[in-house]
Amino acid sequence: MNAALLQRLQRSLAQREGSSLRRKLAARASDDLRVNLADNDYLGLSRDPAVIAAGVAALHEWGASSSASPLVTGYTVVHQQLEHALAAWQGYEHGLVMNTGFAANSAVLGGLPKKGDLILADRLVHASMLEGIAASGARLRRFAHNDLDALELMLHEEPALEGVIFVVTESVYSMDGDSPDLKRLASLRKRFGFCWVLDEAHATGWYGATGSGLQEEQGAFAAADIVVGTLGKGLGSQGAYVLSHAPEVRDALINFAGEFVYSTYLAPSCAAAALAAVERVKGMSAERGQLHALSHAWRDGLVEVGFAVPSGDSPIIPLILGDSDVTLKYAAALRAAGFMVSAIRPPTVPERTGRIRISLRRGLTPTALANFLQALKGVRE
Numbered sequence: 001m002n003a004a005l006l007q008r009l010q011r012s013l014a015q016r017e018g019s020s021l022r023r024k025l026a027a028r029a030s031d032d033l034r035v036n037l038a039d040n041d042y043l044g045l046s047r048d049p050a051v052i053a054a055g056v057a058a059l060h061e062w063g064a065s066s067s068a069s070p071l072v073t074g075y076t077v078v079h080q081q082l083e084h085a086l087a088a089w090q091g092y093e094h095g096l097v098m099n100t101g102f103a104a105n106s107a108v109l110g111g112l113p114k115k116g117d118l119i120l121a122d123r124l125v126h127a128s129m130l131e132g133i134a135a136s137g138a139r140l141r142r143f144a145h146n147d148l149d150a151l152e153l154m155l156h157e158e159p160a161l162e163g164v165i166f167v168v169t170e171s172v173y174s175m176d177g178d179s180p181d182l183k184r185l186a187s188l189r190k191r192f193g194f195c196w197v198l199d200e201a202h203a204t205g206w207y208g209a210t211g212s213g214l215q216e217e218q219g220a221f222a223a224a225d226i227v228v229g230t231l232g233k234g235l236g237s238q239g240a241y242v243l244s245h246a247p248e249v250r251d252a253l254i255n256f257a258g259e260f261v262y263s264t265y266l267a268p269s270c271a272a273a274a275l276a277a278v279e280r281v282k283g284m285s286a287e288r289g290q291l292h293a294l295s296h297a298w299r300d301g302l303v304e305v306g307f308a309v310p311s312g313d314s315p316i317i318p319l320i321l322g323d324s325d326v327t328l329k330y331a332a333a334l335r336a337a338g339f340m341v342s343a344i345r346p347p348t349v350p351e352r353t354g355r356i357r358i359s360l361r362r363g364l365t366p367t368a369l370a371n372f373l374q375a376l377k378g379v380r381e
């Protein structure tokens, strides 16, 4: 290996190590019995018998891989059925399955905005959106997190553009578990005529009468121009999708998005599992009620033992601890007490806001909460 390159890599890794920020992989065993508070399988669908059966049947029918780009032979009738099902469920006319949410966001935001356009993005939008935006050549302004007054001010401040204004938000923020007012965003969109890109990654399955997301929950059904969602979180599978009212969005991705064109397509078994998950999730409104109650119970419990956590009923609760070494200390103690947790540190989150990101899931018991609170108290003492 080239010596200069090795030195450069060693220096940057040592820098991360020195500030407790070095990321490390830990392989999980299938018989790990710790209580999982880390992954995004909020409704437990990755283990749902109907979802597994659909994936297995597709494995037998199609084999283990799509084996090609979607433009060659990778696109199957299973992908097509899935995109129709996703679009109809969430109130859109057009859908396109993508390999990952990361690829979907970077394709949409890297490909649709151009030089001369303006992107107004929430301060905390996901890294995949920022990667796309950086590649797009459009000008970026970021508004304070969930502050729609600040967004409105920016919209007033901006002189009439030749280009297009994009507004980029999530519906449930991945590291904070909070949400913007989607009805207000919808009314700003009507007034100012921007193109609204909404990432529903963490809301799908959890919110809405049929589980289609926060737009449905907040009475802003299908209000965004473009929705990006993932199949790998609440839907318990793998892959992602982009929905739009305009057929041109789908066509542009098929024609211009390298993430779509130059990559082996999502395996049909993942698409089939996701299709089964969509059908399962529509009928889970009783479970959604229980999950929202669970979210309140965990937040109340954390507040009772002296931690400040945001109110709400989303699946994500940030336990903000500050410095990275403190975050690591809590994570180690919680793991030792039988919980699977991840220590989220900069640059994933802003400086000095290291946290345990508590990710809730169906089936968590009151005993798990009591033990978790007990373990937290133990670290603090």
Ligand SMILES: Cc1ncc(COP(=O)(O)O)c(C=O)c1O
Pocket (backbone or CB within 6 Å): 100, 101, 102, 103, 105, 126, 128, 170, 173, 174, 199, 201, 202, 230, 231, 232, 239, 240
């Ligand atoms: C808000 C948000 N969007 C997109 C993604 C990426 O989705 P995927 O895991 O399917 O690549 C994530 C995952 O971390 C996310 O949190």
